[in-house]
Amino acid sequence: MFRHVLLRRNPVKISLNYLRREASNSSSSQGSNSGHEQEDNTKDKLPQNENPxxxxxxxxxxxxxxxxxxxxxxxxxxxxxxxxxxxxxxxxPNHVDIVIIGGGAIGSSIAYWLKSTAQKGLQVAVVEKDPTYSKASSVLSVGGLRQQFSLEENIQMSLFGSEFLRNINDYLGVEGFADVDVQFQPHGYLFLASEAGAETLQTNSKLQNSLGARNVILSPQMLRDKFPWINTEGIALGCLGLEKEGWFDPWSLLFGFKRKALSLGVDYIDGEAVDFIFVNKTQVVSDDPFFSTPQELVVRLPNGTMNTISFSIAIIAAGAFSNNIARKANIGTGKGLLSVPLPVEPRKRYVYCFHSPDGPGLNTPLTIDPSDTYFRREGLGGCYICGRSPEFAEEEPSIDNLDVDHKFFEEKIWPILAQRVKSFENLKVVSSWAGYYEFNTFDENGIIGMHPRHNNICFATGFSGHGIQQAPAVGRAIMELIVYSEFRTINLSKMGFDRFINIEPIRETNIV
Ligand SMILES: Cc1cc2nc3c(=O)[nH]c(=O)nc-3n(C[C@H](O)[C@H](O)[C@H](O)COP(=O)(O)OP(=O)(O)OC[C@H]3O[C@@H](n4cnc5c(N)ncnc54)[C@H](O)[C@@H]3O)c2cc1C
Structure with a gap:
């Protein structure tokens, strides 16, 4: 069964032209078969075993x-x-080299990097079901950027995120158009640790600084001197980011990626990816007589009609809903390597915006309590935003809608805010929203790279609450994999799908 592993030899080194030729040969000489029941007449439109x-x-x-x-x-x-x-x-388009499913910050960053590197050498399309992005995590995120992670890969990706934002118009500027302005607020992150977390905080800080981040460990007294509004009860140490950390407007980043990608010739298709059509691969040596591979994407257009697009490589960047697409490629529903699912699911997270007339001023970092409750300023004039992930799996809210639970604020967040910052005893929630984390249930980290069996299916998903800041690095990494067949700048090989097969989680201690 695991002889399929043989097929994994340098999967991305398979040339795009070879894949394309194979796709058209197979579809004309062997016919195609969908792995799923279609909801429409796509099969009628695509005759089986059609004479060339x-x-x-x-x-x-x-x-x-x-x-x-x-x-x-x-x-x-x-x-x-x-x-x-x-x-x-x-x-x-009938055929593209690369089809990207999901046009959020991750999908649009990939499109931008691919097209700016390969230019006319690659035809790239992005399939996005909601061009208003009303439920996309990218626009519902709080836009935090930090290097205070424990995993080298996460630190390095966020370091690049900061470099990218600093020079954003060198990357995303379009001649004749206004500059992209992501309104970066360089006020740092402040992680607070109790006695139990103090050692980890120090170890992480050392690693972060060794890789190019700049942060300092502060004692409770130093914290009080620097931030007189803080109550240090129960706090053993704090770690304050001195540069390259803060927050920005995620919508502007997404808009910048998309505008640049469009200007470079990327096709954005308004439509929902609903299925894959498989092609039998009788020329591949395998012990599986039914070896087949997804070769065309079925897209439902806004008017309800179905269309198909054949591709050399499909990239799953559909955020919290990536697993729905993976399952259509039999990932998690098949046998052998295909029995391992993509462990990504939506988890609802609330953000509350409150007004506190006497709250901390301009010099307020994005502060994270040991309970993982966070807050930061939202503009000036005493407005802040805050949130917290549920402590226990049983507390996870339903994902049926994006309604906000106000009791969660009153019972789980406000008591912690009021204890940590006295002036927050007096606050008023003025607005709120909810969004989905694309939560990786295996190890809460991004999934970046090719599927080991379907070597034309690539993942860029599962970032579990830290994906917006990693979008520039993820886009570049996927581009490197496809164009150069290897990671060239940051080695992200540990973040691939293989870790689910080999049961090798990569643990990040600083998840918020
Ligand atoms: C409340 C909240 C706060 C956050 N705060 C931060 C933060 O401070 N810092 C940070 O780095 N990250 C943060 N994140 C996480 C970050 O927002 C995500 O990791 C990131 O935006 C993921 O981008 P994406 O492009 O993968 O997903 P999305 O932005 O969700 O984009 C995926 C797109 O795929 C489309 N799609 C889905 N299915 C299909 C289909 N079948 N066909 C076609 N299109 C499809 C969707 O419409 C969507 O537009 C936060 C997230 C939330 C919810």
């Missing part, structure tokens, strides 16, 4: 029909409408 000549004629017929559609409207339409119509007809 018939296929060419069918495609030509479609093109002629598209042209006829244009011509029939030519006389009644204004030229600009005709152009828009033509663009719409041509909008859906």
């Amino acid at each position: 000549i018939n296929r060419t004629l069918r495609v030509l017929k479609q093109d002629v029909k598209s042209f006829k559609d244009i011509l029939s409207f030519w006389q009644d339409e204004k030229p600009e409408d005709t152009m828009a119509r033509y663009k719409k007809l041509k909008e859906f």
